[in-house]
Amino acid sequence: MRILHAYKIYRPDIEGGIPAVMSSLTQTSDPATSHSILCARRRGTARNAVIDGVPVEAVASLGTLFSTPLAPAYIPAFVRRARSADVVIHHAPLPLNDAAILLNLPDDVALIVYWHADIIGYSLLKRLVSPLIRRVLTRADRIVVSGQPMIDNSEILRPHAAKCTVIPYGMDLDYWRTLDACKRDIVEQIKRDRPRHIVALGRLVSYKGYDVLIRAMHDVDGQATIIGEGPLLPELQQLATELGVADRVHFAGRLPRGEIKQLFHAAQVFAFPSVTEAEAFGIVQVEAMAAGLPIVNTSLATTVPLVARHDMESLTVAPGDATALAEALNRILDEQLLAQRLGVAGQARALSEFDQSAFRARMAAVYGDALRTRRDRMMRPG
CATH class of the missing domain: 3.40.50.2000 (Glycogen Phosphorylase B;)
Known part of the structure; x- marks a missing residue:
């Protein structure tokens, strides 16, 4: 065939x-x-x-x-x-x-x-x-x-x-789930440098909602790394500067898969703030779940909130609501038991449903x- x-x-x-x-x-x-x-x-x-x-x-x-x-x-x-x-x-x-x-x-x-x-x-x-x-x-x-x-x-x-x-x-979940010894050392160093670390990944385009994430960071005690490239980079950088969070929001650009995996394993939460139905599924949610990351996603009328489900593998908030997004991110950063429960459940769901x-x-x-x-x-x- x-x-x-x-x-x-x-x-x-x-x-x-x-x-x-x-x-x-x-x-x-x-x-x-x-x-x-x-x-x-x-x-x-x-x-x-x-x-x-x-x-x-x-x-x-x-x-x-x-x-x-x-x-x-x-x-x-x-x-x-x-x-x-x-x-x-x-x-x-x-x-x-x-x-x-x-x-x-x-x-x-x-x-x-x-x-x-x-x-x-x-x-x-x-x-x-x-x-x-x-x-x-x-x-x-x-x-x-x-x-x-x-x-x-x-x-x-x-x-x-x-x-x-x-x-x-x-997806190839084994790839995202495992780290070799060399990578583990790098991950531990990143954790020491950024103990309250949020990671996000995707094209820098409007439906991904990164402007919402940057607004949320004004009220989040932590640092965010946004991985990806796209036409909105200058606009998002300017927004981060205007809101006074440019020192806590890092735009990493396009990275190799190996470096993305390191950041997934080093972070405490994965942010997925998409704002329109152009985001139909969110494959990267599965990759982050395989790495054991708790998710914060949005209640779109698509499959997005069914991949990582509210209070099971994620905290799900209304699209475009920076205040709710900040509250969810802070909860996971502050509540270790919640973060652990969501992360363990997410990894189990990834392995059972998205093999x-x-x-x-x-x-x-x-x-x-x-x-x-x-x-x-x-x-x-x-």
Whole structure:
């Protein structure tokens, strides 16, 4: 079975999030299945590479508009690559994929729409492309979502609920859970230097809510490290300066996975202050939970608060409420027994519910179902 994953961007241009899910799925030991990836560059010339044994074609891009690559070669590349695939996985949202599918996806190629999130924050773009998305969902053989709220809260998905399969993401939890002796020494030093340490990780974009975290830090006795890069960095730095917390909020930029893991193990709490439904799941919550971190997240109408649940693995607060976020962070920093209870429960939940091998096995079943469905349709008369 030849499977093509199509999404707007992939490693090494970006880490985490949907690219991390794609990477997890493509690392298969099944000799009967081969995976490849089509994407665009964040900005720059075309590039072909083999990453962790998987062929990756990244077409040239002039940049992005409405979070969509300005990549004229993407649709022709999709059409060309789809002809030699048995299954295409459209990692949504990406309007370029929707257009390419409707333009010329061969009838005998099975289509899986992996619905990672709805289009949020670009109302004009959503109005323009919604008719395309609805037609693509009609063409799809299977639709995969990470949680039931994504179906319940989506007017576009609900009519196709019978095609939808709920599969929680799975990550390499052993990687995040374990440290070698050298890393443990570094972690202990960080703990001594920053005994009340909050860590956050993600792109510096509006829906991540880092402005809320910075406002909360005005009332938090501790230090925060925000890992990630993005267009809001100057604005967030200015906000930290205006609020007088610049000495306690560190913007670490993009870091290698090994350094991120060190910070996870050295911190006392993981902050996940996202403010809109563009945050559909929060894979990084699972990675932090695997490292034993208690979580503070937000009560979005997505899967986010179901990954780390209130008073079980997390403290969950209203999105955009800096006061509530500060209170939750202070509680975990102040109450050692609470922090320990949430952290232990979070690690146990990560290992039981978000295991990488179980994730791959569930998705392999979806591949087979989609291909059988497509072949059955092709065999029907008329």
